[in-house]
Amino acid sequence: MTLPSPEDIRAARAEDPRPHTRDLAARLGIAEAEIMAALLGHGATRIDAHPDALIPRLTALGPLKALTRNESCVIEKIGIYDDYRPGPHAALVVNEAIDLRIFPSHWVHGFALEEETPQGLKRSLQIFDAAGDAVHKIHLRPDSDAGAWAPLVAARRLPDQDAALALAPRRPPEPARLQPDRRDALHEGWAALEDTHQFLRLCSKLKMNRLGAYRLAGAPFVRRLAPGAVETLLYRAAEADLPIMIFVGNMGCIEIHTGPVGRVGDMGPWITLYDHGLDLHLRMDHIAEIYAVVKNTARGPAHSVEFFDARGALIAQIFGVLRADAAAVAGWNALVADLPEAGLVEAAQ
Template sequence: MKQPKIILAILGALAIVSSHAAAPALADRWASLRAEQPKLQIRDAARVLGSTEAELLATNVGKTVTVLQNQEDSAREIMRRALDLGEVLALTRNENGVIERTGVATKLKPQDETATPGDPEKEAERKQRMKNIAGGYLGGEIDLRFTFKNWKYAFAVVQPGRDGTTSRSLQFFDSHGMAAHKIYVKSEAGVAVFDKLVADFRAPQQTAELKIEPIAPKAAEKPDSKVDVKEFQMAWNELTDVHQFARLLTEFGVSREQALRLAPAGMAERVTPAAVRKLLDESAKQQLSIMAFLGNESVIQIFSGKITKTAAAGDWYNVLDPKFNLHLRETAFNSGWIVKRAGVTSVEFFDKDGELVVSFFGVRERAKPQPQSWVDMTASLPRATS
């Protein structure tokens, strides 16, 4: 009767040895890859190694990386405390785009988080909205829109920076090990705040083992023949605010790019992927104030303002201003669209998988028409021939 227990004990020991061997093996392979390609970004390294960015980062737990708490509200509370860091660099990315902004995040005023007495419906709406607000980040230099339910892992990273100084950052990932958002401390005053935040949110278990969930296959797009195109176009024309567009997609069960294909006449016009260069170059040349939206399923980051320096580098086209960088892998772009909704014109670019990479708007004052200079510039973008 003892033999099965002995076998189980041996198998258990082997499993423990195997799990401990796996992490060093990944760490060693990453170290070798960094030696061969020192400029390779961690996200691209993860792809080469058949891993995820979160797992690569976790190989340094106990060295340069500290695991932070990941309870239901942890990410929101960490971001709320991060408002006290002062000047930071906020970085958000998706597969084919990166947006980086250096500045100070705006905090909400106390009354903005106060309940509305006597109105249960408004109070319910407020509570739902507050789930994705971390006490600020609405407008201003660091402008973010959160979907915290998709945030899973959080790390504090302290390591030598490329400029020789110590880099301190908070890095967040989803359940698939994909980067959600990163914040880098950019002021001396922020160091003590960072250290206190890390101490307060440090996870009891400092382990490199993560439960990474596989990414589900992308759902098939509804056939155009199954869409009530006439009703869809009528609903589009009745939009009174550009923010209603997401609800329109849900109501008719269509993807974003599918909606552009089925748009009412004159409401969506296809441009070439190369139009992104002209849009950025002309915005810089004419000193147009633009808005750039770039994100993933966890967060959308927004830049508002004027840009100055644009440049190509390999597969990427970039904005390289002192406190704003935008990096777009233009070789992965498949289509671009000029879109008109509720009197607002945007330009959106999609990759070869039909995923939205980045969208642009002209900056406009509340309740006022969009600048004619923005409309004229978008009208000059090169149209797609098919």
């Protein structure tokens, strides 16, 4: 297969500018970052992608739209990128609106993009991993400080502005990895958890991954839920105005919403959440496995609903807010407990 040239890519984008960059990349059989590379000198500038070099400078831009996605879910939040906390393996942005977990080794290719649209000039910073897949995108808004844009791009501009882009092979999602003979050890370690962050260390110690552990554990730690449970959960949480935490991410970035979900809309295979500074789009037809999970923490049991696609990739996690008032925590726990188990639904059919 002959890959399109930068000229071909620009022509395809100009021919129909409406599709999302991700969709255009899929149609052309290329990585999304290759579209940005084709726009170098045509509105795009290659920049240093490392979060330590980039994120602290974003505060000067004022309110921005933070966008993180995977194959099945996209989350957008509006706020200011302040309170950045660097780290060699994991970095954070932690404030009421923008809450990110950043994994710097996956922030490989960066671009600043300016483009004229029917709605006016749009500016964004776009970060991609080694395979050219989007990790995180930052969009300026009408109330952003546009005067801080040019100094930021100039400061982070790389000497290499060539359209050639060296990409690594895409890593497929890891399928469920479990050790049936270690089920008792899994139960013992799970019961001893004091923080949700200890769970993945437990999985690693037992040579399992998250999905494998969920498939293996069973009661009282895990219940597999019936198809449609996520949609039911979101509608009921919205009706009850419950504060929840939604984690959406990829290998390089996890973006978190904490608060009510606002309004829920159903658009074909997509379900959308919009309000309270949140815009989330979820492909319901991509959900293959859903689990209700409980893990011990210092604040009490953390109940979550977590769901995966058919490849075994985690789509999103939804938790209650343990620091919320007791009524909200109890309401969330009761909502999760009321969701039907997959086996019960199958037995009734």
